[in-house]
Amino acid sequence: LDLAPSGLTLEEHSLEQVQSMVVGEVLKDIETACKLLNITADPVDWSPGNVQKWLLWTEHQYRLPPVGKAFQELAGKELCAMSEEQFRQRSPLG
Incomplete structure (x- = not known):
C-alpha cells in the first residue's frame, strides 16, 4: 500500500x-x-439588487433557465441561509 x-x-x-x-x-x-x-465577493452582504445581478449573470454564464424573478426581494443574507430544498421550492423549476 x-x-x-x-x-x-x-x-x-x-x-x-x-x-x-x-x-x-x-x-x-x-x-x-x-x-x-x-458587487462584493461576500454574498451575505448582497442587496436584493446584487442578488438579481448575480442570478442573471449565472443564468447567462451557465445557460441556465431563468429563476431570478422568484428571488426578486431576497437579500444575500437570506439567500445564503436557504437550504437546497428551500431554493428548489422557491424556484419555478422546482
Missing part, C-alpha cells in the same frame, strides 16, 4: 489535490463575476 506523506493513499491524495484545484477555480470564477458585476 503506497501512502502519501499525509498518511493518505496516493489515490486519496490525488483526489484531494483535484478537489482543491476545482475549489480554487470556482472561487476564481466567483471573484471574476463579482468584479464584473461590481
Whole structure:
C-alpha cells in the first residue's frame, strides 16, 4: 500500500489535490463575476439588487433557465441561509 506523506493513499491524495484545484477555480470564477458585476465577493452582504445581478449573470454564464424573478426581494443574507430544498421550492423549476 503506497501512502502519501499525509498518511493518505496516493489515490486519496490525488483526489484531494483535484478537489482543491476545482475549489480554487470556482472561487476564481466567483471573484471574476463579482468584479464584473461590481458587487462584493461576500454574498451575505448582497442587496436584493446584487442578488438579481448575480442570478442573471449565472443564468447567462451557465445557460441556465431563468429563476431570478422568484428571488426578486431576497437579500444575500437570506439567500445564503436557504437550504437546497428551500431554493428548489422557491424556484419555478422546482
